[in-house]
Amino acid sequence: MIGVRSLRYGSVLLVIASLVVTACSVGQSNSGGGGKKTVHVLATWGGSEQESFLAMVKPFEQKTGIKVEYEGTRDLNAVLTTRVQAGTPPELAGLPGPGQMAEFAKAGKLVALDNVLDMNQMKEQYAPDWIKLGQVNGKNYSIFIKTALKGLVWYDPKNFKAKGYQIPKTFDEMLALDDKIKSDGAAPFCIGLESGAASGWPGSDWVKELVLSQAGPDVYDKWYQGKQKWSSPEIKTAWQTWGKIVANPGMVYGGKDYMLSTAFGDAGNPMFTNPPKCYMHNQGSFMTDFFVKGNASLKAGEDFTFFNLPDVNTQYAGAHVVAGDLFGMFKETDEAKQLIKYLTTPEAQAIWVKRGGAISPNKKVALTDYPDDISRQIGQTLTTAKIARFDAGDLMPNAMQSAYFKAVVDYVSNPGQLDSILANLDKIQADAYK
Amino acid sequence: MDLSQLLTLVVVVAGVPLTLAAYIVGTEYLVRVLPDGIQGKVRPWIWVGPALVFIGLFLVYPTIDTIRISFLSRSGAFIGLDNYSHVLSDSSVLIAIRNNVLWLVLYTGLALFFGILLAVLADRVPYESSVKSLIFMPMAISFTATAVIWKFMFLYQPAGAVQTGTLNYIVTAFFHAQPAAWVVDRRFNNFALIAAAVWGWVGFSMVILSAALKGIPGELLEAARVDGAGELTIFRRVVMPLLMPTVAVVATTLLIFALKAFDIVYVMTNGNFDTDVLALRQYKELFTNGNPGRSGALAMILLLAVVPVLVFNLRQFRATEGRR
Numbered sequence: 001m002i003g004v005r006s007l008r009y010g011s012v013l014l015v016i017a018s019l020v021v022t023a024c025s026v027g028q029s030n031s032g033g034g035g036k037k038t039v040h041v042l043a044t045w046g047g048s049e050q051e052s053f054l055a056m057v058k059p060f061e062q063k064t065g066i067k068v069e070y071e072g073t074r075d076l077n078a079v080l081t082t083r084v085q086a087g088t089p090p091e092l093a094g095l096p097g098p099g100q101m102a103e104f105a106k107a108g109k110l111v112a113l114d115n116v117l118d119m120n121q122m123k124e125q126y127a128p129d130w131i132k133l134g135q136v137n138g139k140n141y142s143i144f145i146k147t148a149l150k151g152l153v154w155y156d157p158k159n160f161k162a163k164g165y166q167i168p169k170t171f172d173e174m175l176a177l178d179d180k181i182k183s184d185g186a187a188p189f190c191i192g193l194e195s196g197a198a199s200g201w202p203g204s205d206w207v208k209e210l211v212l213s214q215a216g217p218d219v220y221d222k223w224y225q226g227k228q229k230w231s232s233p234e235i236k237t238a239w240q241t242w243g244k245i246v247a248n249p250g251m252v253y254g255g256k257d258y259m260l261s262t263a264f265g266d267a268g269n270p271m272f273t274n275p276p277k278c279y280m281h282n283q284g285s286f287m288t289d290f291f292v293k294g295n296a297s298l299k300a301g302e303d304f305t306f307f308n309l310p311d312v313n314t315q316y317a318g319a320h321v322v323a324g325d326l327f328g329m330f331k332e333t334d335e336a337k338q339l340i341k342y343l344t345t346p347e348a349q350a351i352w353v354k355r356g357g358a359i360s361p362n363k364k365v366a367l368t369d370y371p372d373d374i375s376r377q378i379g380q381t382l383t384t385a386k387i388a389r390f391d392a393g394d395l396m397p398n399a400m401q402s403a404y405f406k407a408v409v410d411y412v413s414n415p416g417q418l419d420s421i422l423a424n425l426d427k428i429q430a431d432a433y434k
Numbered sequence: 435m436d437l438s439q440l441l442t443l444v445v446v447v448a449g450v451p452l453t454l455a456a457y458i459v460g461t462e463y464l465v466r467v468l469p470d471g472i473q474g475k476v477r478p479w480i481w482v483g484p485a486l487v488f489i490g491l492f493l494v495y496p497t498i499d500t501i502r503i504s505f506l507s508r509s510g511a512f513i514g515l516d517n518y519s520h521v522l523s524d525s526s527v528l529i530a531i532r533n534n535v536l537w538l539v540l541y542t543g544l545a546l547f548f549g550i551l552l553a554v555l556a557d558r559v560p561y562e563s564s565v566k567s568l569i570f571m572p573m574a575i576s577f578t579a580t581a582v583i584w585k586f587m588f589l590y591q592p593a594g595a596v597q598t599g600t601l602n603y604i605v606t607a608f609f610h611a612q613p614a615a616w617v618v619d620r621r622f623n624n625f626a627l628i629a630a631a632v633w634g635w636v637g638f639s640m641v642i643l644s645a646a647l648k649g650i651p652g653e654l655l656e657a658a659r660v661d662g663a664g665e666l667t668i669f670r671r672v673v674m675p676l677l678m679p680t681v682a683v684v685a686t687t688l689l690i691f692a693l694k695a696f697d698i699v700y701v702m703t704n705g706n707f708d709t710d711v712l713a714l715r716q717y718k719e720l721f722t723n724g725n726p727g728r729s730g731a732l733a734m735i736l737l738l739a740v741v742p743v744l745v746f747n748l749r750q751f752r753a754t755e756g757r758r
Contacts, residue, residue: 078721103724197704254592257615260707261590277595399723409706413618424525432723434508 038067039335042080043094043325046072047265048293049286049357056351060342066335075197077398084109089330092340095142097394098133099224099401101326105136111329113140116337117344125346127383130361133390134326144361145343146352147324149382150284150391151209151309154268154291158303159276171213171312175244178251181279187253189245190278192267193260193409200405201393202264203246203412205321206282208392210238212319214312217387224392226400226433230425239411239418241312247415253278256412265290272298282309284323285378289357300356300372308381318386323394324361399432400425457484497737504730517731527732530710534739536624537631537692537711544632545688546681549639553647554669556640566644570637577634581701584630588616588702620708627709631698635691639684646680647673679754686747693740712736 045053050072057068073079077096083089084104095101104110119140122131126144134142153174160167163184168174178188193203212220215234222228223235230236245251252259253270268287270277272295281287291298298304311317327343329336342348346364353360356371359379370376382388393401407421461480465473507513521527552569556562572580589599593612597603602613616626650673658668696713703709705718712732720729 078717081721081724197700199704199706254595257590257618258592260618261615399725402718402722406706413620413707 036067037065037335038069039092039333039339040069040071040090041092041094041339042071042073042076042083042090043327044072044074044076044096045094046074048289052289052352052355052357055355056343056348057339059351060339060348064335064338066338068339074195077402078197084330091331091333091336092327092329095326095328096398097396097401098142098326098390099395099397101134101142101328102136103397104328104330105139105141109330110141111332113143113329113340116329116332117143117341122344125344125362125364127361127363129388130324133324142326142328143340143344144324145327145349146358147322147361147382148284148286148359149378149385150205150321150323151213152283152285152287152306152378153309154271154281154283154287154304154306155279156271156276156303157305159271159279165279167307168310170314171241171310174310178245182250186276187250187278188280189252190267190270190281191246191252191259192262192264193412194263198402198405200408202267202283203242203408204393204404205284205391206242206245207238207408209282209309209321210241210312211235211392212321212387212389213309213316214238214241216313216316217319217389220389220392224395226396226429230429231419231422236418236422239422243411243415243418246412259412260409266294268304269294272303285359285375286357288374289355292356300374305374306378316387320381320385320388321391322382322385322388323391397432400428403428403432454484500730500733503726504734506727506730508725508727513727517727518734521728521731521735526705526710527712527715529708530705530712530715531735533624533709533711534693534695537628537695538689540625540628541631541635541692541695542685542688544628545636545639546685548632548636549643549684550677550681552636552640553644554673556644557647566637566640570641572634573637575634577631577697578701580630580634581698584626584633584698585617585702587630588626590615590618617703617709618707623703623707623709627698627702630702631695634698635688639688642684643677643680646677650676679750682750683747686743686750689743690740693736693743 041057043053050070054068054070057070060066061068071090076094077100080089080093080096080100089109095104101110117140122140122143130144130147131140134140134144159165163181165177165181168177181188191202193200195201208220211223211234214237219228219234228235246256246259249255254262264283268281268283268291271279271281272291288300288304291304292300295303308318308320311319327340329340344362346360346362349358349360349362350365350369352358353365353369353375354371356375359375359382360369363383367376367379370379393404396404403425407425410421411418458481462477465477465480468476504517505512505514507516552565556565559565575583587600588602589597590602590613591597591599593606597606597613599613599616601616605611606613614622617623654672654676655668658672663671694713695711696717699705699709699711699714700717705711705714712735716729716732716736719725719732
């Protein structure tokens, strides 16, 4: 009897003790993971882009002793929204785009950066347009740390030379070149649309570049603002123009099945086989990183270079779609403030620029920091573009953007369904901008 | 992992069972103080108490709140059944419902069929345990990993190029047929996804059915053999009827898994190429489109679909208990 009793008291005591220990350890982990200071960062990069980001923050970690915990996901919209709604957002996050950023800012989830960053200094170092894209109602809620130029047609100059192909000046010239390549027995283009939860986006780039170059910036603006219907002739024509390539047998290596099942990062690789399976690949400036990753022996300039996606309508010659990675702060900590400040500096951005695949929005990053002539050329094109518009998809509300990506996939699998695909996008447009 | 994290882990692992033990011992101590007549009435409630609290907090409350949310617009206004009518007139939802039906029938059917087949066949060979462990092994892998593995299995390169996907390599090298884009081609992509899921879970039905098979007394089979029944007849007339209660339990579990299919579709196709399922639509409505109402409506549709399965499962359970 005594034994049972003392056992009982013993276990009660044990439990009380364990509860006390639990309480202590919870208290401890709240105060910053056991003394070590960390910043959590969530963004979309994986693979070598992730490595570049980590290289970029390494000097920061060494200097400040703050640890940067990076997490990457291609389903950024969903993961970020979940974390924010659960009340456990990362301190800093790469934002899916200005459209989503504005939604977070209006919901009061983002911390304004006006007092975090030295905005006067930022205005000296960044072009006004880049700063404006990060603003909501005149307040700075986010800042670009890296930019990209879209609508670049990559090609292997040696292959072009061997066959005597000329760089096309207009879209029609490019279509004529396509026919020539086709009759020579190869595919003109390589396209890969697979990208996890964002599958379809590389095709959406084609369409938005064509809208801008064909119908002009006014239509483009109205379109992403939700005031231009998808079924309107201007937008429909852009899809049909793209259809001349993707809906045309023999124009794209492997046909639609290959386009739909190939990861965007691998899509350019058949250009570099011997003999080449395709001759051109339309993708943003960051693609160089994937080329080199997939084929270590390639040299920028010798093995790959680019020409601008030719103008469809000469009236809007030199129009470019640009994009970039916006960063915002969800939780205000000293460590996070230091990191975001650091990420805007020319020193930090020069690290990624040197590694390749990134263009800095910061004017203080010297052109000599670019690893090769090609990226220098891109950096220059970006600052001197006559008509520049930010990625329309990134400016649309989430629901519209993901429907846009899905529409690309549906169109490539079934080009005959264009009208019903666009009608469906109209339906979503009527709903998503409310 | 630094030391404080390790400590937290130890405390959680040891603390949770200890807290529960303390609850039992502590309340029992208090109950003993009560007069004898009441003790018997109070004790059961104390025992189910924690479970009731957890179910109420994590199941009943969210369910009721989901019903409420499913009647609200994005801005939080009451809009009646609008979400339901919108969802049910959405062509992608209709495709998702069709695919869920496919999953229900094929995933459940195939996992059961192969489960029984493997259980019965393995029962008759000396290397039974190694075969069973091999087939059970994918159960240790999450659905996400299964999906990644099968994505590689299904990789597609155009005809003429070297096939990097296992399945297309077999198709082209041994059968000299055209490679197929298994997850893209609408003719068979749903079947490809279901096949991956069956691979992952056939071990589950095999192991449970195999255990049930071992429970069938040998004398029954002997008696049937003595009466001159062939092996197939024995299987149909003796083994199957005795396996039925177990088959029902396994089937309902698989049915529920088929209804909540998500991971495989999300990883392999993201619902593109007409492979969407309701759970993925629900996820996208909530997290991509920011429409809790519509997501709630989809959740309710799924819940309604699960209810008959649950009722059947409970009845079956009670019937089995009653027979004991």
